[in-house]
Amino acid sequence: MAETAKSARHHVVVGSGVAGFQAAETLRERDPDSRITILTLSRLLFYKRYDLPKVFRGSRDWREFLVHPAEFYRDRRIGMRRASHVANVDSRRKVITLDHKEEIRFDTLLVASGGRAYLPEELAEFRPLMHNFGSYEDAITMAKALPERGHAIMLGGDMIGLDLARTLIDTQHRVTLVAGPHTFWPHEVGESERPALVATLEKMGIEVIEGADTGGIASIEQGARGFSARRVLFKDGTEIAGDVVMPFFGLMPSVEFMLGSGVDIERGLLVSPGLRTTDESIYAAGDVCQIWSDAERRYRFYYGWKNVRAMGDLAARNITGSSDPWVPAQDEKLHISGDGRIQSPFWEYE
Numbered sequence: 001m002a003e004t005a006k007s008a009r010h011h012v013v014v015g016s017g018v019a020g021f022q023a024a025e026t027l028r029e030r031d032p033d034s035r036i037t038i039l040t041l042s043r044l045l046f047y048k049r050y051d052l053p054k055v056f057r058g059s060r061d062w063r064e065f066l067v068h069p070a071e072f073y074r075d076r077r078i079g080m081r082r083a084s085h086v087a088n089v090d091s092r093r094k095v096i097t098l099d100h101k102e103e104i105r106f107d108t109l110l111v112a113s114g115g116r117a118y119l120p121e122e123l124a125e126f127r128p129l130m131h132n133f134g135s136y137e138d139a140i141t142m143a144k145a146l147p148e149r150g151h152a153i154m155l156g157g158d159m160i161g162l163d164l165a166r167t168l169i170d171t172q173h174r175v176t177l178v179a180g181p182h183t184f185w186p187h188e189v190g191e192s193e194r195p196a197l198v199a200t201l202e203k204m205g206i207e208v209i210e211g212a213d214t215g216g217i218a219s220i221e222q223g224a225r226g227f228s229a230r231r232v233l234f235k236d237g238t239e240i241a242g243d244v245v246m247p248f249f250g251l252m253p254s255v256e257f258m259l260g261s262g263v264d265i266e267r268g269l270l271v272s273p274g275l276r277t278t279d280e281s282i283y284a285a286g287d288v289c290q291i292w293s294d295a296e297r298r299y300r301f302y303y304g305w306k307n308v309r310a311m312g313d314l315a316a317r318n319i320t321g322s323s324d325p326w327v328p329a330q331d332e333k334l335h336i337s338g339d340g341r342i343q344s345p346f347w348e349y350e
């Protein structure tokens with residue numbers, strides 16, 4: 001009897017990114033008779049966000065980004081509900097409410113809702129004049145706004161921005177980076193390490209303006225007709241003009257819909273080394289969570305797609321009976337490789 005009840009469980013996964021997709025695959029392998037539903041804001045089936053810079057290498061059709069066709073989900077009986085906005089979660093009743101008020105019951109919930117671009121308060125009023133690069137739709141919109149050999153101005157930096165900058169330079173675009181404390185986010189870089197890393201960016205072909213990423217910017221304006229589409233004006237009276245302005249100040253975990261759920265949240269969803277939140281039937285994986293590190297006695301973030309995929313797998317294993325801990329990487333330092341590339345121990349390229 002107990003076995004029947006266990007195998008009839010409804011596992012709900014919020015998010016169809018690297019973490020949510022991997023979790024659903026592992027859940028299906030380990031709990032063949034269960035019901036599995038992925039709820040996602042995305043209108044596309046699973047694609048890898050870190051593939052998005054390929055829009056500048058000629059891939060613009062959404063079909064080129066999908067990792068698996070629809071049959072993959074059908075064959076594995078993974079229900080994929082796209083364009084579904086989770087509005088809140090009631091952990092006591094084990095009910096998820098979607099934006100349009102539909103309620104979905106779960107036995108276990110895995111939150112893999114990732115993060116979205118963080119924009120510092122002082123730049124918020126200029127949001128309509130900036131382009132993001134977090135989804136397929138963002139990437140296409142930005143690519144249409146950037147002409148061939150056009151000029152992208154990146155504010156902040158961060159590893160996502162630097163990854164995109166690499167592709168833009170390779171594809172004959174011009175990149176100016178207005179650098180500051182977020183330039184190598186999520187890595188923390190000491191004062192003594194920074195000059196060599198910035199010099200490496202310059203060798204890659206990025207034009208770097210140091211120290212003005214938030215406090216130094218006076219305004220962002222639309223360019224006059226016939227001129228570049230955007231101007232960034234600095235408080236010291238200087239300005240630069242470009243075709244697009246993009247904020248890269250790291251990610252903010254997408255946790256709004258969990259606020260009234262009863263689980264503990266700091267910046268992300270707080271999880272144990274086994275990726276369980278403070279509710280025993282709710283787990284979290286990927287960019288949304290803040291994970292406890294026994295070694296460091298603090299909660300910390302883990303970004304980079306390989307970590308995120310491993311977290312999705314681990315959370316699914318633990319939901320289905322294991323109790324393994326996440327083992328944190330000890331070395332987080334950025335390195336400059338022999339061929340002059342910036343390398344991160346956890347920010348990996350496929």
Ligand SMILES: Cc1cc2nc3c(=O)[nH]c(=O)nc-3n(C[C@H](O)[C@H](O)[C@H](O)COP(=O)(O)OP(=O)(O)OC[C@H]3O[C@@H](n4cnc5c(N)ncnc54)[C@H](O)[C@@H]3O)c2cc1C
Nearest residue numbers: 015016017018019041042050086113114286287304305348
């Ligand atoms: C342009 C770009 C380049 C990158 N390059 C690299 C790289 O080179 N190397 C590397 O290691 N990492 C890279 N990354 C980072 C890597 O892609 C992320 O760490 C990873 O995608 C995070 O996966 P995730 O599953 O946690 O979240 P995400 O991929 O962010 O997925 C979150 C999912 O949750 C859904 N969601 C959010 N809120 C809700 C809601 N309320 N209701 C329903 N669904 C919701 C979203 O629709 C989405 O499907 C890059 C990221 C980008 C954007």
